[in-house]
Each structure stands twice: as C-alpha cells, then as structure tokens.
Amino acid sequence: xxAAFSAEWLALREPxxxxxxxxxxxxxxxxxxxxxxxxxxxxxxxxDLACGTGxxxxxxAPRLGGTQRWLLVDHDPRLLAALPEVLEGPxxxxxxxxxxxxLAAALDAVxxxxxxLITASALLDLxxxxxxxxxxxHVRAANAAVLFALNVDGRVVWEPGLAGxxxxxxxxxxxxxxxxxxxxxLGAEAVALAIARLDAMGYSVTQxxxxxxxxxxxxxxxxxxxxxxxALEQEADAQERAEAWKARRLALADCTCLRVGHQDVLAMP
Ligand SMILES: C[S@@+](CC[C@H](N)C(=O)[O-])C[C@H]1O[C@@H](n2cnc3c(N)ncnc32)[C@H](O)[C@@H]1O
Numbered sequence: 577x578x579a580a581f582s583a584e585w586l587a588l589r590e591p592x593x594x595x596x597x598x599x600x601x602x603x604x605x606x607x608x609x610x611x612x613x614x615x616x617x618x619x620x621x622x623x624d625l626a627c628g629t630g631x632x633x634x635x636x637a638p639r640l641g642g643t644q645r646w647l648l649v650d651h652d653p654r655l656l657a658a659l660p661e662v663l664e665g666p667x668x669x670x671x672x673x674x675x676x677x678x679l680a681a682a683l684d685a686v687x688x689x690x691x692x693l694i695t696a697s698a699l700l701d702l703x704x705x706x707x708x709x710x711x712x713x714h715v716r717a718a719n720a721a722v723l724f725a726l727n728v729d730g731r732v733v734w735e736p737g738l739a740g741x742x743x744x745x746x747x748x749x750x751x752x753x754x755x756x757x758x759x760x761x762l763g764a765e766a767v768a769l770a771i772a773r774l775d776a777m778g779y780s781v782t783q784x785x786x787x788x789x790x791x792x793x794x795x796x797x798x799x800x801x802x803x804x805x806x807a808l809e810q811e812a813d814a815q816e817r818a819e820a821w822k823a824r825r826l827a828l829a830d831c832t833c834l835r836v837g838h839q840d841v842l843a844m845p
Contacts, residue, residue, distance in 0.1 A: 583658060586628045588798060592788045593697065593726055597635055600725075600786040600840040609844065610640040613692040613721055619643040623686060625679060625696040625711075626650055629658040630672070632697040632725060637663050637670040640693075644670040649686060651678040680707065680757045688714040697725040700766035701752055704759030708766070712773050716845075722774070724841045726786055728752070730764030731837025736828070740821035747807035747814060754810075767839045779843040788836040793829045799836075800825040 614620045620640060624632050627648035637644055650656050656674040663670045677685050688694065694715055700708070715722050732745050752763035762769060767783070774781050790796055804822035808815055825832070 580652065581628060581655070583629055583655060585798070586631060586655070588795060589698075590631045590634075592790060592795060593631060593786075594635060596786040596788050596838055597725065597840070600784040601639060603784040604723075604782060604840065604842050606636065606639040606723075606842075607641045609721060609842070610642065610693070612844075614642065617692075619645045620693065621645050621647075621691050622693045622695060623647045623649065623688065623691040625686070625694070626699040626702075627659070627674075628652075628655050628698075630660060632695060633659075633663065633670065633672060635697070635725075636695065636723070638665050638668055641668045644668065646670055646672040647675055647687070647690070648672050649675045649677055649679060651676070651680075678757075680759075683707070683710055683714070686714070688718045688720065691718055691720045693723065694718070694720045695723040695725070698727070700724050700727045700770060701763050702756040702758060702761055703766065704755075705762060705769060707758040708762065708770060709773065712770075712777065716777050719845050721845060722779075722841070722843045724767075724770055726838045727767045727770075727841065728764055729767050729837040729839050731787070731835070733835040734825075735833040735835075738821070738824050738828070740817060740824065743814065744803055744807045744818060744821050747810040747818070748803045751806035751810040767841060770841055774841070774843040779845055781841065781843045784840050784842075786838045786840045788834075788838060790834040790836070791832070796829045796832055796834060797826060799834060800829065 610620050627650050633646055648659055653676055656676055659674055734741055753761050771781050804818050807818045
C-alpha cells in the first residue's frame with residue numbers, strides 16, 4: 577500500500593507546521609550550519625525527500641540564507657507540479673528542480689552525493705527501519721548533514737479530555753505502524769531510531785520539539801475525522817465506539833485544544 581496525500585491536506589497542515597517550526601527554529605541555528613556545510617562552495621545543495629508541494633523548501637530556504645540549489649523528490653506528480661522553480665527573499669535565493677521517484681522502490685536513484693544537506697519533513701513515521709538504514713547509508717557516504725522535521729512522537733493531548741480518547745489513540749497509533757509502501761512503518765518510534773542510528777554514525781545530533789497546537793475548528797475536524805477513520809480501518813469491531821467518540825469530539829470542536837507531539841532532528845557529520 578502506498579501513501580497518498582492530497583494537496584488540500586498539505587495546504588491545511590502547512591500553517592500548523594510553520595507555527596510548530598517557529599518553536600524549534602530558535603534552537604536550531606540553520607544559518608551557521610549552512611555556512612559550515614557550504615565551505616567554499618557558492619551554493620548550498622539540498623535534497624528534500626517526499627517534498628509534497630514544497631512546504632519544507634518554503635520553511636527552510638529563508639532560514640538557510642545565501643544561494644541554494646534544491647532537488648525536490650516525491651512520487652506524486654500532482655504535488656510536484658505545484659512546486660515553485662525559484663524562491664527568493666532578502667539575503668537568499670533558492671533554485672528548485674523536481675525529481676519524480678518512488679523513494680520506496682528507487683532510493684538509489686537519488687543523487688545523494690550532490691547534497692550537503694538531506695532533509696525531509698513529515699516523512700519518518702511512514703518509513704520502515706530497513707528503509708531508514710538504507711537512507712542513512714547514503715547520508716554517510718555523502719558526508720551530508722540531515723534535518724528530519726516534524727516527526728510525530730506519539731504524544732497526543734486533548735483539552736478537554738473525553739471518554740474514548742485512549743482507545744482511539746491506541747488504534748490510531750497501530751494504524752500509523754501499517755505499511756505505507758516502505759515496509760512496516762516506524763510511526764512514533766522513528767525519532768528514537770533515527771537518533772540512535774545517527775549517534776552510532778558519529779553524527780552530532782540535536783533534537784527539539786515542534787508540536788502542533790491546534791485550536792482551529794477546521795483543522796480539529798480534519799484531525800478528528802482522520803483519527804476516527806484510521807481507528808475504524810484498524811479495528812472494525814470498534815465501529816460503534818469510534819463513531820460515538822467522533823460525534824462527541826466534533827460537538828466540542830469549537831472549544832477544544834489539541835497538542836500533537838512532533839520532534840525535529842538535526843544531525844551534523
Ligand atoms: C505527510 S506528506 C509531507 C509532505 C511535505 N514534506 C510537507 O511537509 O508538507 C508525505 C509525502 O510523502 C510522499 N510520499 C509518500 N510515499 C512516497 C514514496 N514512496 N516515494 C516518494 N514520496 C512519497 C507523499 O507524496 C507526500 O508528499
């Protein structure tokens with residue numbers, strides 16, 4: 577089974593991603609990192625894996641600064657078609673080119689050795705341990721830095737809490753571990769595994785929180801419907817309870833706060 581993500585969902589989540597990354601940005605000095613990675617090269621070369629419509633590019637390019645060349649990789653041509661070719665602002669200029677590849681089947685086709693920074697946002701929970709290991713072999717061979725942003729870490733806190741939250745979360749977490757095309761998915765285990773592997777490679781690793789804090793009723797409804805659908809797909813016998821939970825949650829969507837735990841992981845060779 578492959579994972580399909582609509583441009584509408586990516587657009588809905590992007591403001592929450594940006595707000596979450598404002599929290600982590602203060603703790604990650606990407607401009608200094610970029611200067612170090614660039615060395616004497618005029619342009620910083622970045623590869624963004626599973627780029628979607630380019631949210632990671634839009635977030636990182638101003639923070640990295642200077643001249644940048646991006647290779648944006650995804651398996652969905654509709655998302656790649658929405659990517660910009662050039663982005664610029666005060667003190668920075670980024671040129672982007674798309675690469676249409678199924679990363680689960682053809683990881684070796686990505687020209688990793690061109691990159692000084694290999695990045696991905698909201699990808700790691702979808703992949704398997706063996707795929708992550710294969711990726712990190714390429715990272716090490718390229719002697720590149722990595723930035724894995726917005727990785728779910730399993731923390732989900734509703735205010736107010738309601739009956740049924742725990743059961744739906746458990747089913748949702750189990751659904752996250754299903755194969756998304758890369759083998760058994762790591763789900764919330766991905767962060768700890770990536771950090772352990774990067775440590776073992778001798779990389780210097782920084783981990784910071786980038787949580788979603790959602791009070792917007794439109795996003796809350798999307799989250800509630802998504803979680804209930806995943807819970808149902810995971811456990812058909814839970815239908816009545818999942819539907820009742822969804823109805824209770826939707827009725828409260830105008831006065832609810834949901835925190836979804838995420839982590840950003842930056843590692844330098
Ligand atoms: C949660 S979205 C994240 C998109 C983007 N990085 C962002 O932060 O908005 C996951 C992305 O993974 C891509 N994807 C899923 N499976 C893939 C595969 N086998 N090969 C390449 N891209 C894949 C999807 O098309 C989607 O763009």
